[in-house]
Amino acid sequence: MTLTTFALIRHGQTDWNAQRRLQGSTDIPLNDVGRGQARDAVAVVSGYEWDAIVSSPLSRAAETADLIAAGLGLTVARRLSELSERSFGPAEGLQDGPELDALRIEGGFRGAESEDEAASRGLSALEALAEEFRGGRVLVVAHGSLLRVSLSRAIGRTLQSVDNAVLNLAHHHTVDGWQLEYFNGEPTMETAHA
Numbered sequence: 793m794t795l796t797t798f799a800l801i802r803h804g805q806t807d808w809n810a811q812r813r814l815q816g817s818t819d820i821p822l823n824d825v826g827r828g829q830a831r832d833a834v835a836v837v838s839g840y841e842w843d844a845i846v847s848s849p850l851s852r853a854a855e856t857a858d859l860i861a862a863g864l865g866l867t868v869a870r871r872l873s874e875l876s877e878r879s880f881g882p883a884e885g886l887q888d889g890p891e892l893d894a895l896r897i898e899g900g901f902r903g904a905e906s907e908d909e910a911a912s913r914g915l916s917a918l919e920a921l922a923e924e925f926r927g928g929r930v931l932v933v934a935h936g937s938l939l940r941v942s943l944s945r946a947i948g949r950t951l952q953s954v955d956n957a958v959l960n961l962a963h964h965h966t967v968d969g970w971q972l973e974y975f976n977g978e979p980t981m982e983t984a985h986a
Contacts, residue, residue: 796922799837799931800939800960803848803856804829809956813887816880816904816937821851829957830856834863836959836977842866843928846921848875848935856957857933874917877935878910907941914942922964946970 804826808815822830837860845864847857849871857868881903886892895901899908914934921930936954943962944951947970954960954976961974972980 794927794966796926796964797840797929798918798921798962798964799840799842799929800918800943800962801833801837801856801860801931801933801958802936802939802954802956802960803850803852803933804833804859804957806852808885811887813885814880814883814892815852815935816877816884817850818884819850819852822855826852826856826956827859830859831863833860833957833959837931838864840929842931843925844869844921845931845933846875847871847933848877848938849873850876850935853933853935857931860931860933872917874913875932875934875938878907878937878941879905881905910938911941911945914938915945918942918946919964926966943970943972943975947972951975 804822806815806820806826807823808820810823842864845857845861845866845868847853847868854871861868880901883892883895883901883904899906939954939960940951943960946962958977959974960976963971963973965971974980
């Protein structure tokens, strides 16, 4: 049985995060708070030897990954479009309120990528990385909704929102599936489905 370890980190804060706006696939950059969060994340992941750092190509995740990589003396191996945030379609840029509520449907928003589609895309990308780096350690910088739905599917339990730039540590076993050791920086051991 081979164990592959993943640090799954949501990008640092953006202005839209601070304003509680849905970002989705809109490419909003990090703000200064987010850059500080990315630099602070280095201390959390520096206790491990990383075989690769991979990120979403959206600038907020790419810059977070670059800042973490620089702090570790590494470089980002590549950007994977499959790790981009879930598209929220016409809901992107909106805050909670009547306009957003009018777009809500079961599993998401009208004209958006569904939770199920995002979970399939995200988990497939993680499993491909687990195969490529079998037995290794991979640091992935991606997005809150994508990580939440992908990890929820992996462990068979609905998770709450993922915080900016904190450690989520998961393990992929070739036989036993996924285990989640840390979620939002807190220890947990959720045994997954194979």
